[in-house]
Amino acid sequence: MKNCRIIIDGVSLRGTGLKKTTLAEAARYFAFRSASRIKLPFREVTVVLQDDISSDEAHQAIMNVCGATDVITQRYDAMPGEEDGVYGELYVNVQRAVSYAKNRPRWSAENEVLLYVAHGMDHLSGADDMTETDRQKMRRREFAWIKDFLRTRQD
Numbered sequence: 771m772k773n774c775r776i777i778i779d780g781v782s783l784r785g786t787g788l789k790k791t792t793l794a795e796a797a798r799y800f801a802f803r804s805a806s807r808i809k810l811p812f813r814e815v816t817v818v819l820q821d822d823i824s825s826d827e828a829h830q831a832i833m834n835v836c837g838a839t840d841v842i843t844q845r846y847d848a849m850p851g852e853e854d855g856v857y858g859e860l861y862v863n864v865q866r867a868v869s870y871a872k873n874r875p876r877w878s879a880e881n882e883v884l885l886y887v888a889h890g891m892d893h894l895s896g897a898d899d900m901t902e903t904d905r906q907k908m909r910r911r912e913f914a915w916i917k918d919f920l921r922t923r924q925d
Contacts, residue, residue, distance in 0.1 A: 783864060815857070840867070
């Protein structure tokens with residue numbers, strides 16, 4: 771689990787109850803779980819924290835889609851000389867997480883951000899949510915990861 775370098779960049783986590791160190795720890799944990807699923811180590815993932823405006827800009831630039839979204843995932847191949855494994859970026863919309871959490875009973879902005887990061891890591895490992903069945907499989911797996919991560923922090 772220690773092998774994956776996690777870089778946290780971008781806007782503040784204000785309103786989520788999360789610290790960047792905790793988010794990095796969660797991202798590393800989700801990367802480990804994703805790597806275990808595909809038997810390929812995660813090497814480096816940058817988590818870029820965004821608001822709606824920067825999410826919209828990234829969504830247009832990366833996917834040619836207008837409008838802010840919750841998380842955008844970019845996976846890269848290893849460069850010559852780098853170890854084989856998963857490299858990527860997650861663009862996480864903190865503003866959306868705070869907004870959505872307000873409308874969900876018994877759910878926090880912290881949980882919503884963790885869900886976006888877990889979902890992004892799941893996509894980096896090749897998981898797809900193009901069908902309802904696949905979306906449900908991903909969501910069950912991501913909720914289990916979040917539950918396990920939060921439990922390990924309480925022990």
